Amino acid sequence: MIPIAEPSLGKEELNNVIEVVKSSWISSKGRFIGEFEERFAQYCGVKYGVAVSNGTTALHLALRVLGIKEGDEVIVPDLTFVATANAVRYCNAKPVFVDSDPRYWCIDPEKIEGVITKKTKAIIPVHLYGHPCDMDSILKIAKTHNLYVVEDCAEAHGAEYKGKRVGSFGDINCFSFYGNKMITTGEGGMCITNSKELADKMRILKNHGMNPKKRYWYDVIGFNYRMTNLQAAIGLAQLEKLDKFIAKKRRIAKWYSQELKDLERKNFIKLHPKMPWAKCVYWMYSILIEDGFGTKRDDLAKILEEKEIDTRPLFYPIHIMPPYKKDNIKNLPIAERLGNFGLNLPSSVKLAQRDIITISQAIKEVSK
Numbered sequence: 001m002i003p004i005a006e007p008s009l010g011k012e013e014l015n016n017v018i019e020v021v022k023s024s025w026i027s028s029k030g031r032f033i034g035e036f037e038e039r040f041a042q043y044c045g046v047k048y049g050v051a052v053s054n055g056t057t058a059l060h061l062a063l064r065v066l067g068i069k070e071g072d073e074v075i076v077p078d079l080t081f082v083a084t085a086n087a088v089r090y091c092n093a094k095p096v097f098v099d100s101d102p103r104y105w106c107i108d109p110e111k112i113e114g115v116i117t118k119k120t121k122a123i124i125p126v127h128l129y130g131h132p133c134d135m136d137s138i139l140k141i142a143k144t145h146n147l148y149v150v151e152d153c154a155e156a157h158g159a160e161y162k163g164k165r166v167g168s169f170g171d172i173n174c175f176s177f178y179g180n181k182m183i184t185t186g187e188g189g190m191c192i193t194n195s196k197e198l199a200d201k202m203r204i205l206k207n208h209g210m211n212p213k214k215r216y217w218y219d220v221i222g223f224n225y226r227m228t229n230l231q232a233a234i235g236l237a238q239l240e241k242l243d244k245f246i247a248k249k250r251r252i253a254k255w256y257s258q259e260l261k262d263l264e265r266k267n268f269i270k271l272h273p274k275m276p277w278a279k280c281v282y283w284m285y286s287i288l289i290e291d292g293f294g295t296k297r298d299d300l301a302k303i304l305e306e307k308e309i310d311t312r313p314l315f316y317p318i319h320i321m322p323p324y325k326k327d328n329i330k331n332l333p334i335a336e337r338l339g340n341f342g343l344n345l346p347s348s349v350k351l352a353q354r355d356i357i358t359i360s361q362a363i364k365e366v367s368k
């Protein structure tokens with residue numbers, strides 16, 4: 001089976017893990033955590049990093065520290081992984097869904113102002129499938145309406161918007177290091193920020209709320225959202241390879257575009273988008289299966305599976321999911337269309353050009 005994703009781990013990760021095991025510092029204390037936090041934040045051009053247990057807890061922690069609470073509204077894209085909206089719900093606040101820009105699939109800034117109310121406190125732009133959001137427009141709206149911005153960078157480590165890396169625009173910005181992400185720590189995540197005050201608050205809240213100067217004294221109710229030294233050891237070795245992984249993902253994207261461009265010319269499919277201001281990292285190379293293709297997205301996925309090629313549908317819009325459906329949200333046609341027609345193709349950095357040719361060939365055969 002050609003997998004949709006597969007982490008690339010080598011002797012560097014192994015050596016770090018061996019060091020941790022030998023040191024016996026396998027829990028959430030040890031040299032690798034601070035080093036990983038510092039180096040990752042630095043990579044993104046931000047001052048402070050706070051490592052956490054996963055990307056979802058990163059989002060929850062960020063929202064909690066910014067004071068998001070019951071009665072508040074937070075603007076999120078309709079087309080994203082469900083954790084973006086769930087994190088808002090964990091704060092007992094309401095996620096307000098905004099449609100995608102059809103040109104590059106991320107949240108459409110032009111549709112944000114229309115949903116802002118007195119209750120709106122924050123916007124969570126999600127850099128979907130490695131493509132950055134239009135941050136200038138989003139930051140302008142946030143400034144005008146006095147809203148926090150929390151970038152969800154779970155899928156876009158190293159992506160750039162107008163020459164600046166994602167994660168350097170919002171008040172607190174969140175990453176995931178799940179096994180299929182640009183770099184992985186198994187499970188894991190990080191919040192990065194330029195505010196020492198926010199970073200300090202997050203360090204307390206992720207550690208049960210314990211007062212850093214007085215052991216076993218809790219001024220607030222916190223969480224155990226800590227990353228382990230073992231995870232950070234892997235993360236640090238992965239970070240060294242991130243630029244190499246990005247370069248490989250871009251090569252994979254180029255190979256797919258070359259192989260599939262004829263199908264796009266015939267309007268059978270649409271290739272993974274890229275705006276001129278964006279440096280996309282193509283976390284998952286994705287295409288839209290148009291009506292002209294002649295076979296529906298899900299049927300194509302089945303045929304590819306029979307040929308041992310693993311794929312995924314694009315995310316379904318969140319507003320159609322049972323927990324969110326009752327809000328009776330309508331008029332998000334772009335997210336619905338993308339959710340119905342989009343397909344993620346195998347995008348592991350371990351794939352070779354011949355794999356991409358095999359996959360593209362299989363897609364072309366179905367279209368005939």
Ligand SMILES: Cc1ncc(COP(=O)(O)O)c(C=O)c1O
Binds near residue numbers: 081152178189
């Ligand atoms: C956009 C987005 N946000 C949040 C998450 C949650 O991250 P995690 O799985 O590490 O909790 C993910 C991925 O899993 C994601 O793709």
